[in-house]
Amino acid sequence: MFIDRLLNEDSSPLLEQWLKFTDARAELLGDDVVNASTPGYKQKDLSVDAFQKQLESHLETSETASPGSVSFDDINFDSDSATGGILFHDQNNRSMEQLMTDQAKNALMHNLAVELLRQQYSILTAALSEKA
Amino acid sequence: MFDILDMGASGLVAQRIRLDTIAGNIANMNTTHDAQGRVSPYRRRFVVFAPGQADDPSQPGVHVQSIQEDQSPFIRKYDPGNPDAGKDGYVELPNVDMTIEFVNALEASRAYEANVTMMETAKSMISSDLRLLA
Secondary structure, X not given: OHHHHHHHOOOHHHHHHHHHHHHHHHHHHHHHHHOOOOOOXXXXXXXXXXXXXXXXXXXXXXXXXXXXXXXXXXXXXXXXXXXXXXXOOOOOOOOHHHHHHHHHHHHHHHHHHHXXXXXXXXXXXXXXXXXX | OXXXXXXXXXXXXXXXXXXXXXXXXXXXXXXXEOOOOOEOOOOOEEXXXXXXXXXXXXXXXXXXXXXEEOOOOOEEEEOOOOOOOOOOOEEEEOOOOHHHHHHHHHHHHHHHHHHHHHHHHHHHHHHHXXXXXX
């Protein structure tokens, strides 16, 4: 389909996955913050490295394939529990500094992806309307 | 995405209940009678948190599972002139320690602030999402 190819060219599908990832991660990090005083709660997180590796391999395949033929939908988000701090007496491994930093980074990554996607869309709109 | 705000709200409610309980403990630091006027020192209360929303524990968030009474022994003070004193001259006072309560209050208010910051971050993400649509 022509429209599929148009929408899935460039980095749009990549940015789409990026947004899905930051959304899912924001939810987990938020859960970690609200449960900072819950006894026995284990911090949850998604692995950024694993996600970026998957993106990278998909990107490599899509560079040689015809535009829009590589689907990014099969990227899965691996959970990662290694980022917690020391275990407190209430069996909770909170690390507020780490948590707030991760959250800020995640939000910035999200906003960056949105900005890039907006640019892609505006290029597409310009092309469609034949007006720069 | 909007779930994050519900989650943050659950955290705010939980921390506020915790702070309310602490305020109750401090207010009753010297209470030696119960509501019916009988001699019964106030027992320190504390909240127990559990993960999950209050109405649906499978949803991410936090809720107050129960408010429990601290069963540690009462503070005993020698005061033979006090009408509440026992035969040995000791009065039983509530098992509330001001230092512990203040430390907990500080932790609760910091946790409340962390929740607010988390919600602000989520809001900035949502508003940038909305800009994508417009």
